[in-house]
Amino acid sequence: MTAQPLLVFDFDGVIVDGMAEYWWSAxxxxxxxxxxxxxxxxxxxxxxxxxxxxxxxxxWEMVLLAAEMPQxxxxxxxxxxxxxxxxxxxxxxxxxSLLQEALDQTRQQAVSSDRAAxxxxxxxxxxxxxxxxxxxxxxxxxxxLTTKTAAFTAELLESLGLRPWRLDGREAGPKPEVLLRLxxxxxxxxxxxxxxATLETVRDTDGLQSLPCxxxxxxxxxxxxxxDLPRGIQLIDQDRLATPLAQWP
Ligand SMILES: [Mg+2]
Numbered sequence: 001m002t003a004q005p006l007l008v009f010d011f012d013g014v015i016v017d018g019m020a021e022y023w024w025s026a027x028x029x030x031x032x033x034x035x036x037x038x039x040x041x042x043x044x045x046x047x048x049x050x051x052x053x054x055x056x057x058x059x060w061e062m063v064l065l066a067a068e069m070p071q072x073x074x075x076x077x078x079x080x081x082x083x084x085x086x087x088x089x090x091x092x093x094x095x096x097s098l099l100q101e102a103l104d105q106t107r108q109q110a111v112s113s114d115r116a117a118x119x120x121x122x123x124x125x126x127x128x129x130x131x132x133x134x135x136x137x138x139x140x141x142x143x144x145l146t147t148k149t150a151a152f153t154a155e156l157l158e159s160l161g162l163r164p165w166r167l168d169g170r171e172a173g174p175k176p177e178v179l180l181r182l183x184x185x186x187x188x189x190x191x192x193x194x195x196x197a198t199l200e201t202v203r204d205t206d207g208l209q210s211l212p213c214x215x216x217x218x219x220x221x222x223x224x225x226x227x228d229l230p231r232g233i234q235l236i237d238q239d240r241l242a243t244p245l246a247q248w249p
Pocket of ligand 1: 010011012013014193194195219
């Protein structure tokens with residue numbers, strides 16, 4: 001085992017801002033289901049969608065949000081997202097698998113018909129590409145662990161000129177399991193992620209209780225995510241990210 005530490009990064013909301021792609025794909029997937037949001041175009045991300053994105057765990061939820069957007073009240077959804085989601089699914093007679101399939105098909109078609117345009121919907125967060133490239137000089141390797149498919153993520157990383165030591169996508173399994181596998185191969189320096197619940201699950205996993213976890217403040221966070229973080233999870237902003245790893249909180 002090499003002694004060089006490995007730092008693991010989530011992708012969406014940490015390296016890349018995919019908001020424009022989320023909305024575009026969700027809008028197009030809703031259209032596939034004859035439910036595109038009336039009065040809203042596929043280009044401009046509505047404020048309500050942006051605001052609710054931190055509550056989204058699986059891609060299909062964005063398709064429902066897009067379809068519901070014209071009549072949706074964000075104030076009610078942030079109070080009880082799960083109930084509002086269930087009610088909307090029932091009213092439309094939709095299932096998670098139906099929506100996920102529509103989303104996957106939309107993305108596959110976008111990638112095969114106009115790859116460059118689809119890639120262009122993803123923008124790296126300011127400074128992230130340079131920062132990741134600089135880890136090499138620090139003697140730190142970095143990896144990507146994402147719930148996106150590995151093929152899409154590999155393509156996006158490639159387009160940004162980024163080459164992680166390793167990439168694990170949706171197919172690799174739940175993030176805690178992948179981290180445990182990585183830990184058998186490498187010394188893990190920590191995990192940077194913008195979903196607090198994922199970090200909490202990681203810290204509650206046997207074998208990962210001492211893994212340093214950082215919550216990316218520039219990602220898709222609910223307002224309450226920043227408050228009262230449990231031990232072992234630190235909020236990190238982009239200024240601190242730019243400092244050497246040894247100086248991170
Ligand atoms: Mg994320």
